[in-house]
Structure formats: C-alpha cells, structure tokens
Amino acid sequence: MTTxxxxxxxxxxxxxxxxxxxxxxxxxxQDSKSECRSSVGRKSKKRIVR
Structure with missing residues (x-):
C-alpha cells in the first residue's frame, strides 16, 4: 500500500x-464528506478484506 x-x-x-x-x-x-459516507464505508470494508 502506498497510501x-x-x-x-x-x-x-x-x-x-x-x-x-x-x-x-x-x-x-466521513466527517469531511458525510454525503459519500455509504460509498466510503463500502470501500474501507473491501480494503480490510483484502
């Protein structure tokens, strides 16, 4: 990971x-972009699985 x-x-x-x-x-x-909270949550879950 380079992040x-x-x-x-x-x-x-x-x-x-x-x-x-x-x-x-x-x-x-999520705090900075509450509107995209659902999409951010899904992306983070995928990263954890990987």
Whole structure:
C-alpha cells in the first residue's frame, strides 16, 4: 500500500494497525464528506478484506 493509511499500518505493525488506520481514515473522510459516507464505508470494508 502506498497510501498514508498503509504506511501507518506498517509502522504500527500487523493487521491490527492496518484495520485501525483504515477505520481512522474512513472516519475522517466521513466527517469531511458525510454525503459519500455509504460509498466510503463500502470501500474501507473491501480494503480490510483484502
């Protein structure tokens, strides 16, 4: 992953860091763009599965 969340995940280490980073990033996006909240949630779930 070349995204900021991916880098944070590598620093924190393990899948826990990855999940936490994605959740935090998703929440931040939701706060800034509440209208696209549903689409952002779906994308974050797909990333966690991968």
């Amino acid at each position: 900021l969340a991916g880098k944070v995940a590598l620093v924190t280490g393990g899948s826990r860091g990855l999940g936490t980073a994605i959740v935090g990033y998703a929440k931040g996006v």
